[in-house]
Amino acid sequence: MPTVDASRPSVSLPAVSAVPQAFEPDAFRAQLAALADWICSYYERLPRLPVLSQVAAGDVFAALPPTAPELPEPFDAVLADLDRIVVPGLTHWQSPSFFAYFPANASGPSMLAELLSAALGVQGMLWQTSPACTEVETRMLDWLAEACAWPAVFRAGGKGGGVLQDSASSAGLCALIAAREQATEGASNHTGYTGGLVAYTSSQAHSSLDKAAMLAGIGRANLRKIDVDASFAMVPDTLRAAIAVDRAAGLKPFYVCATVGTTSSLACDPLREIGEICREEGLWLHVDAAMAGSVALLPEQRARFDGLELAASYCFNPHKWLLTNFDCSCFYVADRRALTNALSITPEYLRNEASDSGEVFDYRDWQVPLGRRFRALKLWFVLRGFGLSGLRTLLREHLELACLFGSWVAADPDFELVTPVSLNLVCFRYRGSDAFNRQLQACLNEEGSLFISHTALRGQHVLRLCVGQAATAAQHVENAWHTIRETARRLAHQKDN
Amino acid sequence: MPTVDASRPSVSLPAVSAVPQAFEPDAFRAQLAALADWICSYYERLPRLPVLSQVAAGDVFAALPPTAPELPEPFDAVLADLDRIVVPGLTHWQSPSFFAYFPANASGPSMLAELLSAALGVQGMLWQTSPACTEVETRMLDWLAEACAWPAVFRAGGKGGGVLQDSASSAGLCALIAAREQATEGASNHTGYTGGLVAYTSSQAHSSLDKAAMLAGIGRANLRKIDVDASFAMVPDTLRAAIAVDRAAGLKPFYVCATVGTTSSLACDPLREIGEICREEGLWLHVDAAMAGSVALLPEQRARFDGLELAASYCFNPHKWLLTNFDCSCFYVADRRALTNALSITPEYLRNEASDSGEVFDYRDWQVPLGRRFRALKLWFVLRGFGLSGLRTLLREHLELACLFGSWVAADPDFELVTPVSLNLVCFRYRGSDAFNRQLQACLNEEGSLFISHTALRGQHVLRLCVGQAATAAQHVENAWHTIRETARRLAHQKDN
Numbered sequence: 003m004p005t006v007d008a009s010r011p012s013v014s015l016p017a018v019s020a021v022p023q024a025f026e027p028d029a030f031r032a033q034l035a036a037l038a039d040w041i042c043s044y045y046e047r048l049p050r051l052p053v054l055s056q057v058a059a060g061d062v063f064a065a066l067p068p069t070a071p072e073l074p075e076p077f078d079a080v081l082a083d084l085d086r087i088v089v090p091g092l093t094h095w096q097s098p099s100f101f102a103y104f105p106a107n108a109s110g111p112s113m114l115a116e117l118l119s120a121a122l123g124v125q126g127m128l129w130q131t132s133p134a135c136t137e138v139e140t141r142m143l144d145w146l147a148e149a150c151a152w153p154a155v156f157r158a159g160g161k162g163g164g165v166l167q168d169s170a171s172s173a174g175l176c177a178l179i180a181a182r183e184q185a186t187e188g189a190s191n192h193t194g195y196t197g198g199l200v201a202y203t204s205s206q207a208h209s210s211l212d213k214a215a216m217l218a219g220i221g222r223a224n225l226r227k228i229d230v231d232a233s234f235a236m237v238p239d240t241l242r243a244a245i246a247v248d249r250a251a252g253l254k255p256f257y258v259c260a261t262v263g264t265t266s267s268l269a270c271d272p273l274r275e276i277g278e279i280c281r282e283e284g285l286w287l288h289v290d291a292a293m294a295g296s297v298a299l300l301p302e303q304r305a306r307f308d309g310l311e312l313a314a315s316y317c318f319n320p321h322k323w324l325l326t327n328f329d330c331s332c333f334y335v336a337d338r339r340a341l342t343n344a345l346s347i348t349p350e351y352l353r354n355e356a357s358d359s360g361e362v363f364d365y366r367d368w369q370v371p372l373g374r375r376f377r378a379l380k381l382w383f384v385l386r387g388f389g390l391s392g393l394r395t396l397l398r399e400h401l402e403l404a405c406l407f408g409s410w411v412a413a414d415p416d417f418e419l420v421t422p423v424s425l426n427l428v429c430f431r432y433r434g435s436d437a438f439n440r441q442l443q444a445c446l447n448e449e450g451s452l453f454i455s456h457t458a459l460r461g462q463h464v465l466r467l468c469v470g471q472a473a474t475a476a477q478h479v480e481n482a483w484h485t486i487r488e489t490a491r492r493l494a495h496q497k498d499n
Numbered sequence: 500m501p502t503v504d505a506s507r508p509s510v511s512l513p514a515v516s517a518v519p520q521a522f523e524p525d526a527f528r529a530q531l532a533a534l535a536d537w538i539c540s541y542y543e544r545l546p547r548l549p550v551l552s553q554v555a556a557g558d559v560f561a562a563l564p565p566t567a568p569e570l571p572e573p574f575d576a577v578l579a580d581l582d583r584i585v586v587p588g589l590t591h592w593q594s595p596s597f598f599a600y601f602p603a604n605a606s607g608p609s610m611l612a613e614l615l616s617a618a619l620g621v622q623g624m625l626w627q628t629s630p631a632c633t634e635v636e637t638r639m640l641d642w643l644a645e646a647c648a649w650p651a652v653f654r655a656g657g658k659g660g661g662v663l664q665d666s667a668s669s670a671g672l673c674a675l676i677a678a679r680e681q682a683t684e685g686a687s688n689h690t691g692y693t694g695g696l697v698a699y700t701s702s703q704a705h706s707s708l709d710k711a712a713m714l715a716g717i718g719r720a721n722l723r724k725i726d727v728d729a730s731f732a733m734v735p736d737t738l739r740a741a742i743a744v745d746r747a748a749g750l751k752p753f754y755v756c757a758t759v760g761t762t763s764s765l766a767c768d769p770l771r772e773i774g775e776i777c778r779e780e781g782l783w784l785h786v787d788a789a790m791a792g793s794v795a796l797l798p799e800q801r802a803r804f805d806g807l808e809l810a811a812s813y814c815f816n817p818h819k820w821l822l823t824n825f826d827c828s829c830f831y832v833a834d835r836r837a838l839t840n841a842l843s844i845t846p847e848y849l850r851n852e853a854s855d856s857g858e859v860f861d862y863r864d865w866q867v868p869l870g871r872r873f874r875a876l877k878l879w880f881v882l883r884g885f886g887l888s889g890l891r892t893l894l895r896e897h898l899e900l901a902c903l904f905g906s907w908v909a910a911d912p913d914f915e916l917v918t919p920v921s922l923n924l925v926c927f928r929y930r931g932s933d934a935f936n937r938q939l940q941a942c943l944n945e946e947g948s949l950f951i952s953h954t955a956l957r958g959q960h961v962l963r964l965c966v967g968q969a970a971t972a973a974q975h976v977e978n979a980w981h982t983i984r985e986t987a988r989r990l991a992h993q994k995d996n
Contacts, residue, residue: 018889021896024606024822024969025593027539037611038531041618042524055630059858062634063655070642073886077608080883084615091631096522096620103628103848106870108620109521111574114534118581120613120824121538123593123605131600133552134588137559145567158560168665169868179714194718197693209846210869216844217676217867219716221691265848321870325521327617328872347713349706350955351600351762351963361556370714370867371666372707373603373818375825386577389570392515399518458847466848472521 016072033077040081041113044089048097048473052450055093062091093453098473101482102455104265104293105470109325111387115379116327126374129362130354136363139166139378142385143332146320149390150298153311156334158363164334165368166377170292171210172370173317173333176341178214178257181286181314183344185256191344195219200248201257202226204236204271206264208290224253234269234421234459236260242279257286260313262306263294266457266466268424270294270306277312291318292331297401297425299324299394314340323397323426323470325388326380333368342367396472400426403479404469410483416490420459426469429459432490436463438497442490449489452482513569530574537578538610541586545594545970549947552590559588590950595970598979599952601762601790602967606822608884612876613824623871626859627851633860636663636875639882640829643817646887647795650808653831655860661831662865663874667789668707669867670814670830673838675711675754678783678811680841682753688841692716697745698754699723701733701768703761705787721750731766731918731956733757739776754783757810759803760791763954763963765921767791767803774809788815789828794898794922796891811837820894820923820967822885823877830865839864893969897923900976901966907980913987917956923966926956929987933960935994939987946986949979 065087095106126135143164144157156162167173178201182190185199199220203211205227215225226248228241245255258280260271273289280287289310295318297303310316315335321328335341346367348357356362366372388396408423411430420429431439439456440463447453454467469479562584592603623632640661641654653659664670675698679687682696696717700708702724712722723745725738742752755777757768770786777784786807792815794800807813814830817823832838843864845854853859863869885893905920908927917926928936936953937960944950951964966976 016888018886018892021892021972022885022889024604024893025542025610026607027542030607030610031535031539033607033611034531034535034614037615038528041615042528044618045522045524054627057630059626059630059853059856060634062631063638066635066638068641068645070646070882071886072888074889075883075886077611077884080880088631088635091629091634092619092621093627093629095622095629096618103622106620106622107521108617110523110527110530113522113527113614113617114530114574116617117531117610117614118534118538120605120610121541121593122589123603123824124589125592125600125603125825129556130551130590132588132590132592133554133556134559134585137557137588138563138585141560141563144565148565149567169870171868171870175714175867182716190716190718191713192718193720194694194696195692195716197691199691209844209849212844213842213867213869216688216841217672218714219679219687219692221687221689223690265846327620328622328870329868344713345710347706347709349762351952352706356556359556370672370710371668371826372710373666373668373825383577385567386572387574388519389515389568389572391513391569392519392571395515395518396521455848475518 018073036077036081040084048094049099051094051097053094053097053100053453054447054450055091056450057091062087096471096473098471098475098478099452099482100471101467101469102453104322104468106321106328107323107325107472108327109384109472111383112325112327112380115383119376119379122376124376126376127366127372128352128354128357128364130356132376135376135378136365138382139365140164140363142378142381143334145385146332146381147334151304152298152316152334155311155336156316161338162334162336163338163363164332165365167317167331167333167369168329169331170208170290170317170319171213173331174210174259174288174290175214175217176333176345176369177286177288177315178218178220180341180344181257182218182220184286184340185254188343198254199256200224200226200253202228202241202244202255203259204228204230204261206230206234206266206269207259207261208265208292211259230269234264234267236271236276238272238275238279241276245279245283255283255285257288259288259290262289262291263425266459267421267429268294268427273307274309274312277309281312287313289313289316291316293319293322294425296320296323297397299390300397320381324384324393325472326384330377330380345369400469400474403474403476404428407467407469407479407483414487420462420464428467429457429464430467431462431464434494438493439463439465442493445493446486446489451485515570533574533578537581545591546596548591548594550591550594550596550950551944551947552588553947554588559584593968593970595968595972595975596949596979597968598964598966599950601819601965603818603825604820604822604969605824606881606969608880609822609824609877612880616873616876619873621873623873624863624869625849625851625854625861627853629873632873632875633862635879636862637661637860639875639878640831642882643829643878644831648801649795649813649831652808652833653813658835659831659833660835660860661829662862664814664828664830664866665826666828667705667787667814667816668710670828671707671756671785671787672711672714673830673842673866674783674785674812675715675717677838677841678754679715679717681783681837682751685840695751696753697721697723697750698756699725699738699741699752700756701725701727701758703727703731703763703766704756704758705762705789708756727766731761731764733768733773735769735772735776738773742776742780752780752782754785756785756787759786759788760922763956764918764926765791765924770804771806771809774806778809784810786810786813788813790816790819791922793817793820794894796887797894817878821881821890822969823881827874827877842866897966897971900971900973901925904964904966904976904980911984917959917961925964926954926961927964928959928961931991935990936960936962939990942990943983943986948982
């Protein structure tokens with residue numbers, strides 16, 4: 003009897019015998035051309051697609067076969083499935099009528115750079131593993147720091163410097179860990195964290211601060227949420243008082259996160275006053291300007307960043323409102339040693355002369371993951387493709403459109419602005435119940451011609467319209483206002499009858 | 500006298516007055532065609548470029564202008580600078596003669612999918628923000644689990660499921676945090692971690708385990724490095740004894756990380772024995788198969804994964820050896836609630852009906868960052884582009900080439916294998932001093948026709964040659980051996996004279 007090899011599958015499957023070519027130039031060119039057509043067609047159709055996906059839970063999953071194909075499939079079949087299965091399941095963030103959350107810009111130059119990054123396929127964990135991946139990144143972070151007039155302390159020429167992270171969440175976590183290590187003099191990393199530290203942020207800060215406190219073992223209960231004023235900005239005196247209470251209780255304040263542009267309403271904490279408290283008290287100040295940071299390209303908008311030189315770390319996201327597709331979050335520190343002390347670890351297999359010399363940045367020591375791709379190409383392509391001047395023109399256009407929308411809301415007796423228009427965000431509501439506003443929002447988003455999101459401010463359900471997607475122009479904001487107003491009237495009329 | 504607006508720059512800069520089009524189809528097509536030419540030319544030149552970059556620290560940084568351009572620059576200028584500034588600063592990971600570290604595969608289908616992901620520009624933080632981004636991902640993770648015959652517990656149909664992370668570092672951190680939360684019954688997240696937990700891994704585990712212990716506040720000193728046997732695999736009895744010692748000291752063991760394919764030598768810990776200890780002791784078992792996981796596509800290689808059904812979490816990286824460019828790390832959990840309990844947090848502005856229903860996955864609760872791009876497209880394109888059969892053929896080719904190289908080393912009296920060839924990795928050395936082997940390595944890498952890295956095993960400097968880059972074929976491995984042998988002879992001859 004023949005022996006059966008149990009490690010081989012019992013059924014015979016079709017097989018590819020020739021070793022496949024991972025990169026085959028002719029196929030790549032042909033498929034890339036087909037994909038370029040597809041992308042151009044997608045952008046052409048985009049304004050007419052329902053912005054919020056209409057599929058039900060499980061639809062996309064069910065439409066995909068239960069197992070991977072044994073044999074290669076033609077690229078045409080993949081593109082056909084892209085239209086049939088994927089597109090209906092997309093919420094179209096690049097739609098000019100996407101006004102929800104915050105924007106997530108994409109642009110031609112950014113797409114090209116992402117393709118290039120994938121093609122080069124370098125791993126920038128160490129300087130040595132691709133010096134250009136590190137040094138282009140350092141230069142791009144310097145470019146942005148210069149263009150936005152950030153404090154010199156964040157540039158690589160001194161003790162600080164910038165690095166790309168995947169998100170403001172990760173940047174905030176790294177800042178918190180660095181602060182924790184500094185406050186415990188390295189004991190947290192070595193023998194473990196044993197409690198006692200207290201962090202502060204405003205009640206309007208992003209949820210990633212809570213998440214960072216959880217991940218780092220600080221605990222959410224030890225992240226104090228300082229009250230805000232009528233403009234939703236942190237009240238410095240309340241911060242000072244909270245610090246005093248904690249010190250009196252024998253706890254150790256160590257970290258404050260101030261926000262320039264909160265998620266709910268783009269409120270701006272007073273950086274200078276908070277920074278001075280941090281300096282007096284010896285606390286790490288992290289500034290989160292994930293969304294609003296891009297406006298610092300505009301000289302007339304820089305007042306809200308006054309005091310930033312008092313921060314130990316700072317981040318903002320070009321992947322929101324600077325034509326650079328996700329992920330691309332700029333994270334700056336005033337003292338890079340404080341960061342690398344907390345995040346560095348060198349096994350033998352990563353040791354090399356360049357690192358040992360201390361003359362280069364190994365960006366793996368500035369972030370959570372070890373691996374990193376060549377993301378700085380996106381900033382390089384975008385900054386050169388549009389020029390600072392082009393980016394400024396786009397930002398000013400969006401600011402103007404948000405003001406315009408805000409003026410229409412303010413002038414309509416059925417609606418109210420919940421806060422003054424802040425940058426490119428309008429927080430507003432129909433003068434009616436929360437239930438009505440929820441219904442209005444659901445109705446608008448289901449109808450599909452636009453997508454807005456909401457938040458809670460002063461206990462009320464508030465609609466948020468953010469003008470920041472790359473293709474959003476006057477006509478889209480006008481259409482949005484028309485649709486919102488007419489839908490509200492229709493719903494109010496139905497309710498009255 | 501006219502008043503000076505201090506917020507405006509004092510010098511007049513050239514300005515773009517028309518609002519720029521972020522995506523301009525004609526320009527995109529033309530630039531994409533130029534980039535396609537560039538990429539094809541790069542791949543054509545790749546075999547002849549020095550693999551390890553030869554630039555000095557600061558060269559690339561200095562070659563880039565100190566400030567960003569005010570006006571848009573033509574794409575040709577960017578491509579010219581790519582050749583002039585960036586290419587010399589690259590260590591060419593896609594070179595067929597890149598044998599260092601572990602591979603970082605790229606491929607045509609993967610590049611196309613990365614471009615598509617950038618073009619769609621969707622943000623998959625919530626199911627609602629693009630259902631397809633979540634559900635294609637869930638399906639792709641299921642496809643791989645099925646194709647690799649991973650335990651059913653990791654598939655989405657039951658209590659577990661898979662998610663894409665940026666790296667095995669981040670996956671391991673998430674696993675550690677979930678285990679910490681489970682062990683402290685949520686207290687770490689809420690009131691903060693206060694010490695007492697102990698984690699275990701082998702002395703050969705990846706450095707990201709130390710980093711995770713630091714980040715999570717566990718402390719490196721509380722990550723026990725269990726001894727390994729002659730094959731560099733963790734010794735289960737030593738693990739069991741260490742757990743007993745810690746329990747006797749009043750500490751609380753909570754987490755074990757076993758490795759299938761260590762970074763130094765691709766050693767494999769005995770999963771079943773370790774898993775049974777974890778089950779008896781009530782510990783979270785995380786299995787890190789970052790590099791080796793891909794071979795589970797081959798039925799004849801699956802024995803090393805025996806016992807994986809005892810793991811609480813598992814990860815492997817298609818971005819290493821599965822033709823999918825970085826980042827693409829597959830992370831599976833047996834109980835997704837254990838993960839989301841540790842990482843979930845819901846502010847008002849992210850609440851929505853679909854999430855509240857509990858019927859969908861919100862992958863932001865499975866990872867550190869909030870934002871996420873549509874990475875699953877890469878797996879979809881790669882699995883359909885090559886078919887499982889094509890991927891198997893490539894993996895078997897690489898395994899065979901590594902064996903071949905190992906046989907040449909073993910047959911040469913001047914060289915020795917430090918460990919038996921494990922999968923696609925050969926750990927070897929010249930029979931001589933560590934200093935000689937270091938010199939040999941430096942000489943080879945500087946010469947540029949190949950790039951190998953090193954590790955330390957049994958206190959010796961060991962050379963590592965890993966066959967895994969997508970384009971590596973027999974001729975490249977033959978050339979590598981020829982170059983290594985001849986260079987060693989030349990250096991030995993110089994030394995003798």
